[in-house]
Amino acid sequence: MSLVNTEFIKESLNNNVRSDGRKLEDYRDIEIETGIIPQANGSARVRLGNTEVIAGVKFSVGKPYPDTANQGMFMVNGELSPISNPNYRSGPPSPESIELSRVVDRAIRESKTVNFEDLCIEEGEAAWMLSVDIYPTNADGNLFDAGVIAALLAIKNAKFPEYDAESGKVAHETRTKNGVKLQNVPVMVTIAKVGDKLLIDPTFEEESIMEARLNIATIDNGNICAMQKGGVTPVTNEELKNAVKLATSKGKELRKLINKY
Amino acid sequence: MAGKSDTPLVVKGKRIDGRKANELRKMTAEVGIIPQADGSARFTMGETVAIAGVYGPKEVLPKHQTKDDRALIRVYYSMLPFSTTDRCRPGPSRRSKEISKVMIDALEAAVITEKYPATAIEIHVQILNANAGTRTAAINAASLALANAGIEMRDLVCAVAAGKADDTVLLDLFQPEDNFGQADLPIAVMPNRNEITLVQMDGDLSSKEFDESMKLVMDSAMEIYEVQKNALIGKKENKK
Amino acid sequence: MNKMVKKLHVKDNDIVVPGQLLAEGMSYIPSGKAIRDGESITSTVVGKISNKGHVVKVVPIFEKYAPKQGDKIIGKVVSMNNYGWTLDIGVPVKCELDLREGSQSFIETGKMSQFFAVGDLVFVEIIGNRNGTFKVSAKDRLYRKLPSGHLINVDSGLIPRIIGKQGSMINTLKDESGCNVVIGQNGYVYVHCDNTENVFKVQEAIKLIESNTKSSGLTEKVKKMLGGKK
Numbered sequence A: 001m002s003l004v005n006t007e008f009i010k011e012s013l014n015n016n017v018r019s020d021g022r023k024l025e026d027y028r029d030i031e032i033e034t035g036i037i038p039q040a041n042g043s044a045r046v047r048l049g050n051t052e053v054i055a056g057v058k059f060s061v062g063k064p065y066p067d068t069a070n071q072g073m074f075m076v077n078g079e080l081s082p083i084s085n086p087n088y089r090s091g092p093p094s095p096e097s098i099e100l101s102r103v104v105d106r107a108i109r110e111s112k113t114v115n116f117e118d119l120c121i122e123e124g125e126a127a128w129m130l131s132v133d134i135y136p137t138n139a140d141g142n143l144f145d146a147g148v149i150a151a152l153l154a155i156k157n158a159k160f161p162e163y164d165a166e167s168g169k170v171a172h173e174t175r176t177k178n179g180v181k182l183q184n185v186p187v188m189v190t191i192a193k194v195g196d197k198l199l200i201d202p203t204f205e206e207e208s209i210m211e212a213r214l215n216i217a218t219i220d221n222g223n224i225c226a227m228q229k230g231g232v233t234p235v236t237n238e239e240l241k242n243a244v245k246l247a248t249s250k251g252k253e254l255r256k257l258i259n260k261y
Numbered sequence B: 001m002a003g004k005s006d007t008p009l010v011v012k013g014k015r016i017d018g019r020k021a022n023e024l025r026k027m028t029a030e031v032g033i034i035p036q037a038d039g040s041a042r043f044t045m046g047e048t049v050a051i052a053g054v055y056g057p058k059e060v061l062p063k064h065q066t067k068d069d070r071a072l073i074r075v076y077y078s079m080l081p082f083s084t085t086d087r088c089r090p091g092p093s094r095r096s097k098e099i100s101k102v103m104i105d106a107l108e109a110a111v112i113t114e115k116y117p118a119t120a121i122e123i124h125v126q127i128l129n130a131n132a133g134t135r136t137a138a139i140n141a142a143s144l145a146l147a148n149a150g151i152e153m154r155d156l157v158c159a160v161a162a163g164k165a166d167d168t169v170l171l172d173l174f175q176p177e178d179n180f181g182q183a184d185l186p187i188a189v190m191p192n193r194n195e196i197t198l199v200q201m202d203g204d205l206s207s208k209e210f211d212e213s214m215k216l217v218m219d220s221a222m223e224i225y226e227v228q229k230n231a232l233i234g235k236k237e238n239k240k
Numbered sequence C: 001m002n003k004m005v006k007k008l009h010v011k012d013n014d015i016v017v018p019g020q021l022l023a024e025g026m027s028y029i030p031s032g033k034a035i036r037d038g039e040s041i042t043s044t045v046v047g048k049i050s051n052k053g054h055v056v057k058v059v060p061i062f063e064k065y066a067p068k069q070g071d072k073i074i075g076k077v078v079s080m081n082n083y084g085w086t087l088d089i090g091v092p093v094k095c096e097l098d099l100r101e102g103s104q105s106f107i108e109t110g111k112m113s114q115f116f117a118v119g120d121l122v123f124v125e126i127i128g129n130r131n132g133t134f135k136v137s138a139k140d141r142l143y144r145k146l147p148s149g150h151l152i153n154v155d156s157g158l159i160p161r162i163i164g165k166q167g168s169m170i171n172t173l174k175d176e177s178g179c180n181v182v183i184g185q186n187g188y189v190y191v192h193c194d195n196t197e198n199v200f201k202v203q204e205a206i207k208l209i210e211s212n213t214k215s216s217g218l219t220e221k222v223k224k225m226l227g228g229k230k
Helices: A006-015 A095-110 A143-157 A205-210 A237-258 B092-106 B134-148 B174-178 B205-239 C111-113 C156-163 C164-179 C194-213 C218-228
Strands: A029-034 A041-047 A051-062 A073-078 A118-121 A126-138 A161-162 A170-178 A187-194 A197-200 A212-220 A224-230 B027-031 B039-045 B048-058 B070-078 B118-129 B158-165 B170-171 B182-189 B195-199 C021-024 C027-031 C033-037 C040-043 C047-052 C055-060 C070-079 C084-088 C094-098 C121-130 C131-138 C144-146 C150-153 C178-186 C187-193
Touching: A006 A197, A006 B118, A006 C150, A006 C156, A006 C194, A029 A143, A029 A224, A029 A237, A029 C131, A041 B205, A051 A170, A095 A126, A095 A143, A095 A187, A095 A212, A095 A224, A118 C094, A126 A143, A126 B118, A126 C156, A126 C164, A143 A187, A170 C021, A170 C033, A187 A205, A187 A237, A197 A237, A212 A237, A212 C021, A224 A237, A237 C164, B027 B205, B039 B134, B039 B182, B048 B134, B048 C150, B092 B118, B092 B195, B118 C218, B134 B182, B158 B174, B170 B205, B182 B205, C021 C055, C021 C111, C027 C084, C047 C194, C055 C164, C055 C194, C070 C094, C070 C178, C070 C187, C144 C218, C150 C194, C156 C178, C156 C194, C164 C178, C164 C218, C187 C194
Parallel strands: A073 A126, B070 B118, C027 C055, C094 C131
Antiparallel strands: A029 A041, A041 A051, A051 A126, A118 A126, A161 A170, A187 A197, A187 A212, A212 A224, B027 B039, B039 B048, B048 B118, B158 B170, B158 B182, B182 B195, C021 C040, C027 C033, C033 C040, C047 C055, C070 C084, C070 C121, C084 C094, C121 C131, C121 C144, C150 C187, C178 C187
């Protein structure tokens, strides 16, 4: 585990410089690859600086929930796997793992980018279950934003397998050409509060000294679709407003990049 | 094991992916892929992809598990949910726990544990894509990650399975062969020392077929070692 | 085996891996991370060969810092009691700075935090190991509390290159940036400067050293890099 000089990091933030030399509103370099896992129905790898996250989509067929008989099912599972960071422990999912899963789930679900009716095969009888699993390979901060990009692009990359209604079986070896049409591109921007500074896309080191965290997801028209505050330190209304502004403008930039894949 | 395939798996000594009976799948290896880890590696055998991250030597927790004269080796093997045909449930299963256990035995034989008394060396292995031979790919990745972490070892550990399909003894089965295989024999060896550190087997092999299988494995171990060696040396060259 | 077998399989600067056969015959002597196994000498790590006469030496390439007596290291004070301070030195070992090793002068227990307080960075020397706990000292004038500065984590194997031949590299770093640079053998470079911008220039320079294994002309490159931005 490396030593962190909290004092210096905070001091240089007062000069608007971060310990990796970035400005407060700078995002790290993003690298994206899709279709990297042959066994998955769809997959993507996203790198934010040193952070690396893999997302994979698996389709299965199940009975729709009675209250949404004409819709498919959707589930996001994320894990802070101990392979990716010395501070993560093996064992049952930690509250942080579950928070990651649920925040990514919310950003995608609430953006309505997936029309769940498209996942229905036969009303009340059979529908696709869309499972997205997110695994960090190297966790150096901001798994939320990387997780949303990876999950979204894995869905975009996914193709349905062949489904035989007669037998009720999914033939995973036969891929169709059809995928899930995305209605828009939700983008999450995570902002860390350190002192009175707001910084975008925190590294693991910055996460370890931040007082609060804001995850803000926006959709194509600039509206907000999901938010989450983490950390025990309160934020002011002013800070929250500024964070939303930051997230909206940065989200716009990121969306352009994501749309290329 | 499962029944017979509708189509033959071996025709005139050639397998359906074009390999000969004694031929390994294409292998790739890379080290240092997880900057947060003390050592890491990716190892692929055909479409099977394993990544490994080593943390340690570090403090043993809980403390009572400490071994005063040597390091404690821990292995956590897991298959990612999207790595298999049907999504597999995340979290440890009886299968993954057993594989982790035999991996400890396979790797501990190589690590000079007495150099690191009262510490723990944790090895995390994930299968990103499974196409048969995941435990052997996992061992190859873990062995590389240990060397990448600078942990002293007697030898690298090289693993591959031999097996039987269509009544033919084959090296390094891939999924279609594994699905209809008649026997599976995963083996790990320290190739410079000619010592075997992992043996598992299920299915049906005559003693002649067994000898044949072992010959295939032992003859190919050095080939795996060379791939591992190039990955370990390559890192240095890349830096130049 | 033929007792007369005597063969050297590697030459200087070869990169070897665990298990690799380096030499055969009892007349060769293993050194560094090489071991003898019967008649053979093999490597236990990924390393570089350095042969001298009959001594076959393997110098490791991937090495995690292992504390040893005499090392000059950087630590952070994590706790304090009447007997001294406990330090985090970035590796999972216990490290203590006893009260009497804190300074050349006598330290009153009530005034301990005037010397070192929890959270302070300190530059100290390892003076020994007692029952697995590493003992350090700050008695020598060289050692001291480091005022708030940037702490850069590097591979401990890189430290000799950051110091350079007769300190050529570290002097270049200091002179060209105007920063105070302290190097801990435990893999930390401390950089302090009134001008924060210069601190990050030094960080960039260290990245350059990290990515250039060939040392020829590196000092000049670093000089240019730091000087060019002045």
